[in-house]
Amino acid sequence: MKKIVFIGGIHGVGKSYLTEKISCHLGIRSYSASKLIAMSKEQDFTANKFIESIDTNQDQLIQSIQLNTAFNESFFLDGHFCLLNTHKKIINIPESTFLAMSPRAIVVLFDSIASIKSRxxxxxxxxxxxxxxxxxxxSEIEYAKKISELLKVPILLFDVTNGDFSDLSCFSRIAFDSL
Incomplete structure (x- = not known):
């Protein structure tokens, strides 16, 4: 069974950057949901973050996780709890995506709006x-809390402003059974 720690946050909060840092620090592989979806679709995502077919993309994500990760692999997956559709409306990722993914723990990154906007x-x-x-x-934070309750998994809200990865490292070790 796969052991996933899902790292969420809105565009520009630093998910990929932080996931790569913690992945190297702990020696655990990491994946990006958008890259897994792009592999499944055989096309790259554009800079435009407005998604036309959110449900279809999430189905492709689950399929790509199944195809591109080992049965008992432990890994970090950076992605979203909410996305912006083509009308700039905030849409929750279907609960079924998280049920199928079955993460062992959730981390939600947040930062000041000014920093995110600048990035x-x-x-x-x-x-x-x-x-x-x-x-x-x-919306990302509130929906992540709801998913955490639904799945009965621990959640860590992580302020990227301070840059102290020790809390995230400790939390990840616990989620992966202390490695």
Whole structure:
């Protein structure tokens, strides 16, 4: 059985960066949900973060996890609890995705809206409204808490501002049965 720690957060919060750091530190493999979906679709994602077919993408994610990871592999998976559709509406990822994935623990990254906005502008050359990013981040956190309760798994809310990975390392060790 796969042992997954799901690391969530909105675009630009630093999921991939932090996941790679903690993955190297603990010697545990990591995957990006968007890259797994892109592999399944055989196409890359664009800088535009507005998703047309959220449900279809999540089905492809589950399929890609099954095809591209070992049966008993332990790994980090960075992804989202909510996404923006093509109308800039915040949409929750279906509960069925998390039920199928069955993560052992959840980490949700958050940061100041100004920092996130700056990273997105620099990385993707897209300006997001503060209000949209704030609602997006609040929705991400609240829905992650709901998924944690549904799955009865521990959750860690992690403020990336301080850059102290020790809490995340300790939490991950516990989630992976102390490695």
């Amino acid at each position: 997105l502008a620099e990385r993707d050359s897209i300006e997001y409204e503060n209000d949209l990013l704030e609602r997006f981040q609040d």
